[in-house]
Amino acid sequence: MKLEVSGLNSHYGPAHILFDVAFEVGAGEVVALLGRNGAGKSTTFRSVVGLVSQREGQIRFDGTDISRMPTYDIVRRGLGYVPEDRRIFTELTVEENFSVGLQPPRPGVATWTPERIYQLFPNLGEMRKRPGGQMSGGEQQMLTIGRTLMGNPSLVLLDEPSEGLAPKIVEQMADAILAMRKEGLSIVISEQNLHFAKLISDRAYIIEKGRMRFSGTMAELEANPEIRDAYLAV
Amino acid sequence: MTRIVNFAHGAFYMVGAYLAFTLTERLAGTWGFWGGILIAAAVVAVLGALLEIVLLRRIYRAPELFQLLATFGVTLMVQDIVVLIWGPEDLMGRRAPGFRGAVEIMGQLVPAYDLLLIVLGPTVLGLLWLLFHRTRWGVLVRAATQDRDMVAALGVNQKWLFTSVFALGVFLAALGGALQIPRDAVSHSMDLRIIVDVFVVVVIGGLGSVTGAFLAAIIVSELNAFGILIFPKISLVLVFLVMAVVLVIRPYGLFGKAEGAQRTSLGLSIRPWRPFTQAERIAVGAGVLVAASLPLFLGNYALTVGSEILVFVLFAASLHFMMTVGGLASFGHAAYFGLGAYGAAFMVKLFGAPMEVALLMGPLMGLVGAVLFGWFCVRLSGVYFAMLTLAFAQIAWSIAFQWVEVTGGDNGMLGIWPASWASKPAAFFWLVLGVVTVGVCILRVLVFSPFGFALRAARDSTLRSEAIGIDRRNVQWAAFIVAGTFAGIAGVLFAFLKGSVFPDNLGIPISVDGLVMVLLGGIETVSGAVVGAVVYKALAIWLMSQTEMSKLILGAVVVLLVVAFPKGIVGFLEDLRHRRRPASPPAGFKAAKVEAAE
Ligand SMILES: Nc1ncnc2c1ncn2[C@@H]1O[C@H](COP(=O)(O)OP(=O)(O)OP(=O)(O)O)[C@@H](O)[C@H]1O
Numbered sequence: 001m002k003l004e005v006s007g008l009n010s011h012y013g014p015a016h017i018l019f020d021v022a023f024e025v026g027a028g029e030v031v032a033l034l035g036r037n038g039a040g041k042s043t044t045f046r047s048v049v050g051l052v053s054q055r056e057g058q059i060r061f062d063g064t065d066i067s068r069m070p071t072y073d074i075v076r077r078g079l080g081y082v083p084e085d086r087r088i089f090t091e092l093t094v095e096e097n098f099s100v101g102l103q104p105p106r107p108g109v110a111t112w113t114p115e116r117i118y119q120l121f122p123n124l125g126e127m128r129k130r131p132g133g134q135m136s137g138g139e140q141q142m143l144t145i146g147r148t149l150m151g152n153p154s155l156v157l158l159d160e161p162s163e164g165l166a167p168k169i170v171e172q173m174a175d176a177i178l179a180m181r182k183e184g185l186s187i188v189i190s191e192q193n194l195h196f197a198k199l200i201s202d203r204a205y206i207i208e209k210g211r212m213r214f215s216g217t218m219a220e221l222e223a224n225p226e227i228r229d230a231y232l233a234v
Numbered sequence: 235m236t237r238i239v240n241f242a243h244g245a246f247y248m249v250g251a252y253l254a255f256t257l258t259e260r261l262a263g264t265w266g267f268w269g270g271i272l273i274a275a276a277v278v279a280v281l282g283a284l285l286e287i288v289l290l291r292r293i294y295r296a297p298e299l300f301q302l303l304a305t306f307g308v309t310l311m312v313q314d315i316v317v318l319i320w321g322p323e324d325l326m327g328r329r330a331p332g333f334r335g336a337v338e339i340m341g342q343l344v345p346a347y348d349l350l351l352i353v354l355g356p357t358v359l360g361l362l363w364l365l366f367h368r369t370r371w372g373v374l375v376r377a378a379t380q381d382r383d384m385v386a387a388l389g390v391n392q393k394w395l396f397t398s399v400f401a402l403g404v405f406l407a408a409l410g411g412a413l414q415i416p417r418d419a420v421s422h423s424m425d426l427r428i429i430v431d432v433f434v435v436v437v438i439g440g441l442g443s444v445t446g447a448f449l450a451a452i453i454v455s456e457l458n459a460f461g462i463l464i465f466p467k468i469s470l471v472l473v474f475l476v477m478a479v480v481l482v483i484r485p486y487g488l489f490g491k492a493e494g495a496q497r498t499s500l501g502l503s504i505r506p507w508r509p510f511t512q513a514e515r516i517a518v519g520a521g522v523l524v525a526a527s528l529p530l531f532l533g534n535y536a537l538t539v540g541s542e543i544l545v546f547v548l549f550a551a552s553l554h555f556m557m558t559v560g561g562l563a564s565f566g567h568a569a570y571f572g573l574g575a576y577g578a579a580f581m582v583k584l585f586g587a588p589m590e591v592a593l594l595m596g597p598l599m600g601l602v603g604a605v606l607f608g609w610f611c612v613r614l615s616g617v618y619f620a621m622l623t624l625a626f627a628q629i630a631w632s633i634a635f636q637w638v639e640v641t642g643g644d645n646g647m648l649g650i651w652p653a654s655w656a657s658k659p660a661a662f663f664w665l666v667l668g669v670v671t672v673g674v675c676i677l678r679v680l681v682f683s684p685f686g687f688a689l690r691a692a693r694d695s696t697l698r699s700e701a702i703g704i705d706r707r708n709v710q711w712a713a714f715i716v717a718g719t720f721a722g723i724a725g726v727l728f729a730f731l732k733g734s735v736f737p738d739n740l741g742i743p744i745s746v747d748g749l750v751m752v753l754l755g756g757i758e759t760v761s762g763a764v765v766g767a768v769v770y771k772a773l774a775i776w777l778m779s780q781t782e783m784s785k786l787i788l789g790a791v792v793v794l795l796v797v798a799f800p801k802g803i804v805g806f807l808e809d810l811r812h813r814r815r816p817a818s819p820p821a822g823f824k825a826a827k828v829e830a831a832e
């Protein structure tokens with residue numbers, strides 16, 4: 001297994017948010033983490049990369065326990081994270097945003113350069129010197145993904161990559177994710193948009209109120225509309 | 235991201251100058267001179283990095299006020315350490331080889347070294363620009379300034395990033411100090427002088443803007459040079475006039491951006507207050523009675539010490555009022571204390587007024603000072619408010635120090651004795667006790683008055699208080715004035731207690747004393763300041779009688795306090811209280827409502 005999480009409990013101050021969350025991702029797999037607003041998808045991702053300070057549980061990445069490591073250390077092991085609210089550096093240009101994410105090449109993992117990322121997202125190639133603050137929402141979303149790819153990750157956590165994007169851009173995004181998968185990356189995406197998730201993922205987990213409610217293949221989820229109706233807003 | 239460095243920078247500037255002095259004396263020749271200056275700056279940068287690793291890293295999560303206080307403590311320690319190593323005398327450094335002469339420009343002789351510095355300024359600025367825009371390190375720093383967590387989430391270890399930024403800042407400060415030695419004497423007070431200049435520059439230029447700071451530095455140095463030619467005595471005042479004009483037109487400086495609204499509060503959790511219960515009133519009354527009976531048991535020396543402690547009780551209570559109730563952490567509250575003291579001295583010396591008149595008129599100086607300085611200060615908030623108050627206190631101090639004809643300069647003004655009825659230590663003690671008790675009571679009443687509530691509302695949320703019709707600036711200005719006036723009263727009493735006034739009455743150590751008293755006692759009640767003042771002052775007087783190195787110890791105490799209570803002493807006391815009295819009722823319902831709404 002590429003990533004194995006079990007018994008994950010997270011708190012924000014006094015609020016208990018995640019309850020014994022467990023999931024796993026195999027090498028080269030694309031897994032969707034589905035759930036409504038406030039279900040705990042982002043908190044799960046943030047806990048895995050160590051951005052939630054109050055977290056406990058087992059988190060193993062490539063067999064190593066990363067549950068007590070600082071964020072930068074986790075990321076340097078090849079676990080990339082793309083946050084939901086984009087969080088690009090608005091004062092920095094596209095190229096400079098990329099250079100923040102730069103990490104040395106990793107054996108056995110696809111190596112990314114700005115040129116390869118411009119192939120993935122041609123829009124970005126036309127605005128290399130533009131500050132991040134002067135880009136559209138879709139372009140910013142591409143920029144965050146590209147910035148994380150610059151770290152040559154072997155697994156990427158993508159938090160709601162389709163959120164707030166026009167249908168045409170969403171399609172482009174799906175293509176890009178499939179292309180990343182072809183490079184051998186393992187990918188976890190959090191989504192509320194079931195259709196988008198269907199386009200790209202093999203398996204799905206459903207989280208609700210901080211607890212895992214379903215785990216299975218996309219086909220199994222399709223075969224059980226009552227599960228979808230109970231836990232997802234459609 | 236470099237906001238924490240503010241106070242320690244003056245100290246590094248000074249150490250840079252001292253080290254460069256020693257190195258350029260030892261190393262011969264042109265290479266020795268310039269090499270010595272660079273080595274000095276580099277050595278100080280390493281010291282700065284060590285300080286960051288050992289001290290500052292521990293307190294990045296503490297409220298900003300505490301971080302500032304810690305760097306302040308370091309500054310105080312460095313002053314004594316410098317005196318220990320290099321002695322108290324001013325040192326004259328070597329002239330720069332190759333730049334000894336002067337160049338004639340338009341009929342004026344300009345020292346060649348000054349020309350070199352004029353060229354060096356933009357060069358260093360240009361190099362910095364390249365560093366921040368053309369290297370990956372610079373890009374990382376700019377990224378971390380905007381979003382630290384995201385930088386970590388991209389695999390960057392920000393600890394070392396912070397350390398390196400800090401070291402660079404220290405290097406520049408030390409280089410600045412080292413480059414001064416051919417022009418100016420090296421002295422152990424240069425750190426505070428430069429800090430005032432820097433604060434003024436930062437405030438004029440706009441917070442966090444390098445371009446603005448550079449432009450402001452030019453304006454300020456021009457004004458200084460020009461002012462000294464035309465009005466030699468008031469060049470300082472001129473600079474402050476410019477600052478005033480800039481702040482009126484652009485409250486965030488020439489190039490600054492508005493601060494986020496959340497910066498208004500100190501980040502200290504302040505629990506609901508309530509007026510005293512009947513039992514507590516009786517206890518306080520009993521305490522005052524016990525104090526009043528002390529002259530029956532104690533000797534003259536002890537009573538003098540007691541009077542001094544009481545004076546500081548009032549001083550601390552006045553600072554506490556603006557800090558806690560108003561959310562205005564002043565780092566220069568001694569200004570109003572000293573102004574009060576000088577007010578009394580002027581009444582006695584210039585007008586031959588008796589003590590009673592001086593007691594009434596003296597505090598007016600504190601009031602006037604607070605009206606004037608406060609008007610500017612309440613335009614800023616948080617750390618920048620603190621910086622500006624400190625700058626004003628330094629101005630007041632330099633006026634007292636430089637205006638020798640009126641203030642006697644460093645020699646102070648002597649012979650300010652109480653009226654004959656109050657001249658015995660016991661009688662004077664009673665007088666002080668009476669004034670201080672009344673003063674503290676008035677401050678406490680103010681806390682629970684409509685004014686106090688308006689002030690707290692303004693402290694907690696600018697937007698909301700303005701929505702309910704409170705003019706934040708005016709309310710805070712009023713609080714500033716109240717606090718300044720009561721500090722002035724304390725200053726007047728102090729002048730009569732000592733029989734003299736000195737510029738040090740306005741000095742930074744007294745401002746720090748006040749801060750430490752407030753923080754030590756616990757920030758959430760008025761009685762906290764009273765207890766803190768008694769404990770701290772008694773301790774300090776005892777320490778002073780034991781050692782020469784008072785600043786070293788004071789600074790160490792401040793640093794230890796901050797490190798030992800990283801959440802703030804308040805947080806510590808709150809934790810304790812919660813554990814001991816889990817169900818303390820939220821009395822003072824109105825106060826609870828105002829404060830819980832945040
Ligand atoms: N910083 C925070 N402090 C306190 N509570 C938080 C914080 N961030 C999130 N929460 C709470 O944690 C719960 C889970 O939030 P989370 O952001 O993980 O949900 P999500 O599934 O990502 O939702 P969305 O689809 O809206 O992004 C929510 O109830 C939210 O209110």
Ligand SMILES: [Mg+2]
Nearest residue numbers: 041042043084
């Ligand atoms: Mg989310």
